[in-house]
Amino acid sequence: MKQPDVVVVGAGITGLTCAYRLRKLGIDALVLESSDRIGGVIRSENINGHLVEWGPGSLLPTAHTFGILEEIGLDKDLIEADPKSPRYIVVNGQLRAIPFGPLSFSGILRGLAEPFVRSKSMGDESVASFFQRRFGEQILERLVGPFVTGIFAGNTEKLSVGAVFPRILDIEQEYGSVIWGMLRGKPKSTNAEGKPRKSTISSLPQGLEALPKRLSEGLTIQTGCSGIRIGQEVQAKATVLAVPAYQAAEVLDDLYPDFAGTLRSIEYAPVVVAATSIPISSLTVPLRGFGFLAPRSERMTILGTVFNSLLFLDRAPDDRILLTSFLGGALKPEVFDWPETRIWDTICPELKRVLKTSLQPEPLGLFRHRRAIPQYNIGQRQRVEEIAAEVKRIPGLFVTGNFLHGVSVPACMEHGDNTAVAVSEFLGGTA
Numbered sequence: 001m002k003q004p005d006v007v008v009v010g011a012g013i014t015g016l017t018c019a020y021r022l023r024k025l026g027i028d029a030l031v032l033e034s035s036d037r038i039g040g041v042i043r044s045e046n047i048n049g050h051l052v053e054w055g056p057g058s059l060l061p062t063a064h065t066f067g068i069l070e071e072i073g074l075d076k077d078l079i080e081a082d083p084k085s086p087r088y089i090v091v092n093g094q095l096r097a098i099p100f101g102p103l104s105f106s107g108i109l110r111g112l113a114e115p116f117v118r119s120k121s122m123g124d125e126s127v128a129s130f131f132q133r134r135f136g137e138q139i140l141e142r143l144v145g146p147f148v149t150g151i152f153a154g155n156t157e158k159l160s161v162g163a164v165f166p167r168i169l170d171i172e173q174e175y176g177s178v179i180w181g182m183l184r185g186k187p188k189s190t191n192a193e194g195k196p197r198k199s200t201i202s203s204l205p206q207g208l209e210a211l212p213k214r215l216s217e218g219l220t221i222q223t224g225c226s227g228i229r230i231g232q233e234v235q236a237k238a239t240v241l242a243v244p245a246y247q248a249a250e251v252l253d254d255l256y257p258d259f260a261g262t263l264r265s266i267e268y269a270p271v272v273v274a275a276t277s278i279p280i281s282s283l284t285v286p287l288r289g290f291g292f293l294a295p296r297s298e299r300m301t302i303l304g305t306v307f308n309s310l311l312f313l314d315r316a317p318d319d320r321i322l323l324t325s326f327l328g329g330a331l332k333p334e335v336f337d338w339p340e341t342r343i344w345d346t347i348c349p350e351l352k353r354v355l356k357t358s359l360q361p362e363p364l365g366l367f368r369h370r371r372a373i374p375q376y377n378i379g380q381r382q383r384v385e386e387i388a389a390e391v392k393r394i395p396g397l398f399v400t401g402n403f404l405h406g407v408s409v410p411a412c413m414e415h416g417d418n419t420a421v422a423v424s425e426f427l428g429g430t431a
Helices: 013-024 063-071 105-112 127-135 137-152 166-175 178-182 210-216 245-252 257-264 333-337 340-355 380-392 409-430
Strands: 006-009 029-032 044-047 050-053 087-091 094-097 220-222 238-241 268-279 291-293 302-306 320-328 362-374 397-399
Touching: 006 013, 013 029, 013 063, 013 210, 013 409, 044 362, 050 268, 050 320, 050 362, 063 409, 087 137, 094 340, 105 137, 127 137, 137 291, 137 302, 166 178, 238 245, 238 409, 245 257, 257 380, 268 333, 268 340, 302 340, 320 333, 320 340, 340 362, 380 397, 397 409
Parallel strands: 006 029, 006 238, 029 220, 087 291, 238 397
Antiparallel strands: 044 050, 087 094, 268 320, 268 362, 291 302, 302 320
16 A cells, blocks of 8 residues: 555544545545544434534534635535524523623623723733623623633633633724724635635534545545654654644653643543433423523533524424433533433423423433533643744644644634645755
């Protein structure tokens, strides 16, 4: 077998995007994956007529994402959720539509007073400290906290605002007010002709797993490749590590132990995904919208629930609603090890109470991610700089993934694409 120019370790969305772009650039790449499947955490499964997503179930395309989707012929397959679908926060056991529904009058007034807050962030400030200082306790507790939980399953008192919300921090530094800065507007996504294209929460008819499957077409991929080490199994002109930080550390351990230690310092939150189904006839109050998030003050086990079949067509039988709930996270990691019966005995009554159903939801299945989401905790930006400095010292090594500059699917695709371009430039300089 001909030795490839590039070895990409990891067949998640980042690695596949990188390998796809390398192929488009005319560069021979071999993708090595330790598991028996491609796609990483993106996994779609049909259970009793329900299309269940065990990882991310939707994406918010950027201009870059639209570009790749057009290249691989999936742009016309996108199904979009109604942009007016309400999102809810649970307050005192009731669903309250954001942005103002979860807030009291005094909480709204405190938030509107943000332009008059004169202090600015100093050093590496936590998400909790930043938003409490600028918007008050209620907006932090009922809006920001749940929102961050929905993305990172993290602890706002440990997460770094500069890493989680870099743009918001930049706005504060430039304008002295987040509200005034945000009113200046934001750039729009464009299509291939440069025309504005609205970005809406989207998925694909057969589930999001169709995206990595399409990217993988024509690539050379070997699955079941465990115990990979730099300098041993991996011998190519360039190597791309597109795996979680702790797996990248294992690959680098033998030759670069200090670098591996930096990668291991990145924490991950465990997440349990629970899919349930309810008959539409069991609803005592009509249900619509994206889903709900639960603040810590509600003392619920569920972090949040997505109303999958209300967002996208053909996710459940006509007479039922598919729900996907998330549990665990940085604040309740012990839930990961609960027995299955305890999880169902906890979340089904919670869903029944919040959704006002006459029947408890019926369990469909559980999926446990022991290290699901990297935590951008205090010190994250420094760690990213250290990783970049280490990579510069090792010619031909590239490190990419959701533990660096964004955890969303579009962010990972952009990471992978940019890495492929950097690899191409490196190979051109060493040819």
